[in-house]
Amino acid sequence: MNGFDWKVIVEWAPLLLQGLGVTILFTLGGLALGLVIGVAVAVMALSRHGLVRIVARAFVDAVRGTPLLLQLFILYYAMPSIGLKLSAPVAGILGLGINAGAYLAEIFRAGIEAVPRQHVHAARSLGMSSRQTFWRIELPQAVGLVLPPMANEMISLVKSTSLISTISIGELLRSGQIAVSITFAPLEIYLVVALLYLAINLALSNLVRVLEHRSGAGARGEAMRSLQDVGV
Amino acid sequence: MISIRNLHKRFGDTEILKGVDLEIAANEVVAIIGPSGSGKSTVLRCLNFLEAPTAGDIRVDGRLLGYVETPSGDRRRLPEADLNRQRAEIGMVFQQFNLWPHKTVLENIIEAPILVRGTPRDEAVAIARALLDRVGLGHKADARPTTLSGGQQQRVAIARSLAMKPKVMLLDEVTSALDPETVREVLDVIAGLAKEGMTMLLVTHEMAFAREVADRIVFMDDGRILEAAPPAQFFAAPAHPRARAFLDKVL
Ligand SMILES: Nc1ncnc2c1ncn2[C@@H]1O[C@H](COP(=O)(O)OP(=O)(O)OP(=O)(O)O)[C@@H](O)[C@H]1O
Ligand SMILES: [Mg+2]
Numbered sequence: 186m187n188g189f190d191w192k193v194i195v196e197w198a199p200l201l202l203q204g205l206g207v208t209i210l211f212t213l214g215g216l217a218l219g220l221v222i223g224v225a226v227a228v229m230a231l232s233r234h235g236l237v238r239i240v241a242r243a244f245v246d247a248v249r250g251t252p253l254l255l256q257l258f259i260l261y262y263a264m265p266s267i268g269l270k271l272s273a274p275v276a277g278i279l280g281l282g283i284n285a286g287a288y289l290a291e292i293f294r295a296g297i298e299a300v301p302r303q304h305v306h307a308a309r310s311l312g313m314s315s316r317q318t319f320w321r322i323e324l325p326q327a328v329g330l331v332l333p334p335m336a337n338e339m340i341s342l343v344k345s346t347s348l349i350s351t352i353s354i355g356e357l358l359r360s361g362q363i364a365v366s367i368t369f370a371p372l373e374i375y376l377v378v379a380l381l382y383l384a385i386n387l388a389l390s391n392l393v394r395v396l397e398h399r400s401g402a403g404a405r406g407e408a409m410r411s412l413q414d415v416g417v
Numbered sequence: 418m419i420s421i422r423n424l425h426k427r428f429g430d431t432e433i434l435k436g437v438d439l440e441i442a443a444n445e446v447v448a449i450i451g452p453s454g455s456g457k458s459t460v461l462r463c464l465n466f467l468e469a470p471t472a473g474d475i476r477v478d479g480r481l482l483g484y485v486e487t488p489s490g491d492r493r494r495l496p497e498a499d500l501n502r503q504r505a506e507i508g509m510v511f512q513q514f515n516l517w518p519h520k521t522v523l524e525n526i527i528e529a530p531i532l533v534r535g536t537p538r539d540e541a542v543a544i545a546r547a548l549l550d551r552v553g554l555g556h557k558a559d560a561r562p563t564t565l566s567g568g569q570q571q572r573v574a575i576a577r578s579l580a581m582k583p584k585v586m587l588l589d590e591v592t593s594a595l596d597p598e599t600v601r602e603v604l605d606v607i608a609g610l611a612k613e614g615m616t617m618l619l620v621t622h623e624m625a626f627a628r629e630v631a632d633r634i635v636f637m638d639d640g641r642i643l644e645a646a647p648p649a650q651f652f653a654a655p656a657h658p659r660a661r662a663f664l665d666k667v668l
Contacts, residue, residue: 301515306515307509309501311529312581313501314501321528329519
């Protein structure tokens with residue numbers, strides 16, 4: 186073991202890149218599910234019906250109040266006891282998606298609430314229904330508002346995928362661990378693993394920045410400030 | 418055309434409107450003036466059912482706003498779709514313009530005609546462009562609202578309301594949030610509408626403008642209409658002492 190061994194990196198690159206692919210796949214899967222859950226729960230949280238709001242609130246609190254690792258264990262190890270046997274990838278996507286969904290729901294709810302009421306009144310006064318107003322006026326503006334906090338959530342999701350290594354999914358971190366256990370070169374391998382995580386997250390932040398730019402600087406401005414006021 | 422009878426509105430324990438009666442004829446322009454907090458905006462918001470009246474009748478062309486009357490005489494809330502149809506015929510322009518920032522000027526105007534009226538897109542665009550020309554903003558169709566001055570935004574907001582071909586326009590202090598140099602351009606648009614016979618109910622602090630454009634001045638104080646008279650008469654010799662005191666303060 187003397188100095189930095191480049192050869193190890195080249196030799197183990199295929200396994201690490203495979204792990205990277207798995208990580209990206211689970212990030213995208215978790216994000217897709219998280220977006221669906223997030224929008225649905227946010228809509229529930231803004232419902233007129235108290236019971237629906239309580240269900241949404243309970244979901245968000247339960248998910249945010251317990252460790253993701255525990256949620257993964259429950260899905261993968263505990264569910265079979267009640268007859269629900271999930272494969273590791275399904276448990277992984279579900280766990281990541283549910284977790285991201287709870288955080289995204291809070292972000293979306295705050296984003297929708299930050300859309301000025303008067304914009305809604307303007308729509309209603311023109312005869313638009315509450316549903317049309319929601320989908321055409323509130324949601325698109327909220328999307329512009331929530332992009333920055335969403336970027337944070339996505340970055341955190343990328344990092345959270347490392348936890349699914351514990352239910353034996355060969356994602357990036359686990360690939361690294363395997364490589365290290367054979368090569369005894371933790372410095373080289375973990376450095377590369379770190380750089381790969383960083384690369385995904387930088388790509389993501391840049392993507393969000395482009396989207397943000399496209400959604401129109403005007404749509405944010407003042408409303409961004411109100412979003413900060415509600416603590417997002 | 419609009420008939421308000423014994424309109425009451427309470428928020429919690431406070432009664433904001435204490436029985437308002439007002440008739441507005443077709444093509445008439447009525448200006449509501451009065452001290453802050455007297456309930457002027459609340460009257461307008463009830464007329465568009467953004468607030469549901471606590472009691473009283475509002476009729477537009479004889480039809481009860483927001484409710485259906487059963488033969489037995491009691492009333493039920495109108496189904497949302499019917500209420501939306503009623504609202505679509507009553508244009509409202511707000512102090513803060515309330516243009517949608519995620520849409521261009523043109524998109525702001527065509528949104529409701531397409532969604533609510535089912536107007537084909539081409540037709541809606543043609544109407545919107547004609548309205549923009551009319552308010553002097555034909556060149557701003559593709560701009561984002563936030564890049565416009567206050568006066569320009571307010572003119573777009575007026576065009577947005579007009580695109581629904583409303584029977585009546587409600588304008589709530591539409592120049593109060595504007596820089597002084599852009600107030601006139603908005604007032605000119607409103608004066609133009611008045612000349613073309615648009616029925617309007619406007620709340621304003623611009624006494625000179627109210628006098629110039631209104632057929633009738635309505636003075637409100639503390640949730641009631643205390644006086645209603647043609648502008649020449651009202652401004653020369655207000656009958657009610659509170660109207661006199663108010664005019665002394667603002668003129
Ligand atoms: N949604 C609401 N809930 C509670 N109180 C309200 C609500 N809307 C208005 N009010 C109260 O009703 C009163 C009358 O308000 P309104 O906006 O109609 O007055 P206004 O005559 O338009 O005043 P201004 O000239 O300041 O605009 C005010 O005291 C206001 O605080
Ligand atoms: Mg007001």
